[in-house]
Amino acid sequence: MxxxxxxxxxxxxxxxxxxxxxxxxxxxxxxxxxxxxxxxKTCTFICPANVYSSDGASGKIVVQYENCxxxxxxxxxxxxxxxxxxxxxxxxxxxxxxx
Amino acid sequence: xxxxxxxxxxVVGAGPAGISAAITVADAGKHVVLIxxxxxxxxxxxxxxxxxxxxxxxxxxxxxxSIPYERIINSHTWSFLTQESSFDLTYKNSFxxxxxxxxxxxxxxxxxxIAKKRGVYxxxxxxxxxxxxxxxxxxxxxxxxxxxxxxxxxxxxxxxSLLARDLGLRKDYDKHDIILSAKETIKLDKKxxxxxxxxxxxxxxGANKLYFGSNFGKLKEYKNLFMMSFLYxxxxxVMLGVGANLEDLSKxxxxxxxxxxxxxxxxxxxxxxxxxETIEYSAHLIPEGGYKKMPKLVSSGVIIAGxxxxxxxxxxxxxxxxxxxxxxxxxxxxxxxxxxxDFTKKTLxxxxxxxxNSFILKDLYSYRNxxxxxxxxxxxxxxxxxxxxxEFFEIITSANCVSKSSQFRAFIFNFIKERKIxxxxxxxxxFVKIGCxxxxxx
Numbered sequence: 001m002x003x004x005x006x007x008x009x010x011x012x013x014x015x016x017x018x019x020x021x022x023x024x025x026x027x028x029x030x031x032x033x034x035x036x037x038x039x040x041k042t043c044t045f046i047c048p049a050n051v052y053s054s055d056g057a058s059g060k061i062v063v064q065y066e067n068c069x070x071x072x073x074x075x076x077x078x079x080x081x082x083x084x085x086x087x088x089x090x091x092x093x094x095x096x097x098x099x
Numbered sequence: 100x101x102x103x104x105x106x107x108x109x110v111v112g113a114g115p116a117g118i119s120a121a122i123t124v125a126d127a128g129k130h131v132v133l134i135x136x137x138x139x140x141x142x143x144x145x146x147x148x149x150x151x152x153x154x155x156x157x158x159x160x161x162x163x164x165s166i167p168y169e170r171i172i173n174s175h176t177w178s179f180l181t182q183e184s185s186f187d188l189t190y191k192n193s194f195x196x197x198x199x200x201x202x203x204x205x206x207x208x209x210x211x212x213i214a215k216k217r218g219v220y221x222x223x224x225x226x227x228x229x230x231x232x233x234x235x236x237x238x239x240x241x242x243x244x245x246x247x248x249x250x251x252x253x254x255x256x257x258x259x260s261l262l263a264r265d266l267g268l269r270k271d272y273d274k275h276d277i278i279l280s281a282k283e284t285i286k287l288d289k290k291x292x293x294x295x296x297x298x299x300x301x302x303x304x305g306a307n308k309l310y311f312g313s314n315f316g317k318l319k320e321y322k323n324l325f326m327m328s329f330l331y332x333x334x335x336x337v338m339l340g341v342g343a344n345l346e347d348l349s350k351x352x353x354x355x356x357x358x359x360x361x362x363x364x365x366x367x368x369x370x371x372x373x374x375x376e377t378i379e380y381s382a383h384l385i386p387e388g389g390y391k392k393m394p395k396l397v398s399s400g401v402i403i404a405g406x407x408x409x410x411x412x413x414x415x416x417x418x419x420x421x422x423x424x425x426x427x428x429x430x431x432x433x434x435x436x437x438x439x440x441d442f443t444k445k446t447l448x449x450x451x452x453x454x455x456n457s458f459i460l461k462d463l464y465s466y467r468n469x470x471x472x473x474x475x476x477x478x479x480x481x482x483x484x485x486x487x488x489x490e491f492f493e494i495i496t497s498a499n500c501v502s503k504s505s506q507f508r509a510f511i512f513n514f515i516k517e518r519k520i521x522x523x524x525x526x527x528x529x530f531v532k533i534g535c536x537x538x539x540x541x
Contacts (some may be wrong), residue, residue: 046349051381097142099144
């Protein structure tokens with residue numbers, strides 16, 4: 001648990017270095033029915049920006065699409081193919097200047 | 100049949116592949132539009148940190164000299180890490196100019212300026228949602244706002260290439276064919292970088308380090324974790340990143356940023372970045388399926404290039420050169436098809452022939468098994484040999500008042516006895532197989 005908190009803080013600090021032009025709606029659409037029954041919940045640990053977290057009680061996945069780095073790891077890793085992954089609308093999303 | 104085309108060629112994606120393709124088409128006086136979803140070219144892109152100049156020269160010719168690079172990368176180090184030790188092999192050629200460190204934001208902006216000068220119509224801020232198919236051929240694209248028609252569309256929309264997948268040119272990726280890479284750009288003083296990496300102060304030298312070995316820090320728990328870390332020096336930043344396979348990450352419930360944080364703490368790496376400030380964090384996928392997982396490269400009215408086609412040689416960290424040259428060959432193929440006024444799959448299959456004659460498919464073919472072989476031997480590469488290297492150099496360097504002959508004998512004895520002898524033969528077999536594949540490839 002301690003490690004989770006550390007990891008989350010590390011990522012939060014790093015995300016703070018990135019410029020985003022946030023969209024007002026999500027570009028990541030989850031099939032929550034599949035998510036509720038998913039045991040692995042791979043998205044919650046694989047995402048380099050911690051976009052996905054599990055809402056403990058319901059087992060649903062909470063999506064903070066605003067932090068998305070648009071890498072696509074979640075879509076390929078999801079064991080149930082439950083992530084409908086689009087690019088953010090034109091001109092939106094991450095704006096990398098030093099990478 | 101479409102009544103009127105808006106353009107001769109549409110290129111989707113303004114990265115190295117797309118820009119190179121568009122320039123090649125424009126050079127023949129054809130009308131080409133280059134469409135990019137980002138507002139600023141390069142702002143969605145990320146790489147290790149250096150672009151290869153031979154391919155750049157091929158595409159940009161005389162304009163090449165105006166590239167605003169930060170350093171010339173000509174000191175290359177391969178480093179094997181264990182918990183306490185590191186073993187480095189460095190090759191430095193201070194006069195070599197084969198790779199330039201340049202941030203993608205600056206690289207793509209420069210490439211786009213030249214593309215525009217050479218006649219490419221650049222349309223940023225536009226997301227291609229889908230391809231338009233008519234009579235079984237791709238006839239154009241649909242953006243968020245409008246439809247746009249051309250007899251040839253070149254797909255260069257990067258590793259995730261949703262367009263290639265939607266068109267059925269490839270299946271969805273398997274986890275084990277994809278590397279997830281995360282990277283930090285760390286700001287340091289220019290002079291500090293030059294002293295830490297032993298570089299001259301005129302930006303004519305830069306260093307690149309590749310790290311193997313994952314048997315340190317918290318990563319020790321994951322015995323067979325195959326990962327490669329990299330470091331590139333820029334003018335007043337260094338880029339430190341790591342890549343690991345999505346399947347390994349999933350299996351071990353690991354986040355790539357955790358690995359990056361462990362690497363930053365390694366006693367051989369920490370002093371290089373100490374006092375630096377992270378000014379940007381980024382992540383990207385790398386396709387490593389290679390030759391065996393290559394998509395269909397053409398269909399009627401469409402050609403696919405760069406990362407979208409999986410053109411990467413992960414062993415040598417080559418990708419941008421594959422992108423630039425595959426883009427160029429896609430552009431040449433489009434020119435041929437325009438001359439013939441024939442855009443069928445059959446005519447466009449010239450692209451495959453061109454790729455076959457170039458280093459791209461030759462290298463992809465000879466390296467087709469290598470990444471898999473390396474994965475199979477990950478325990479050797481990441482854990483066993485780095486450990487043995489450490490033991491060997493401890494004998495040589497520790498002056499521990501034990502006779503050398505007994506130490507060397509013990510070393511050889513342990514080298515064979517410490518794990519099953521079959522493992523050694525598997526390593527030798529893999530080594531020979533890899534060697535033969537490369538030498539007798541294409």
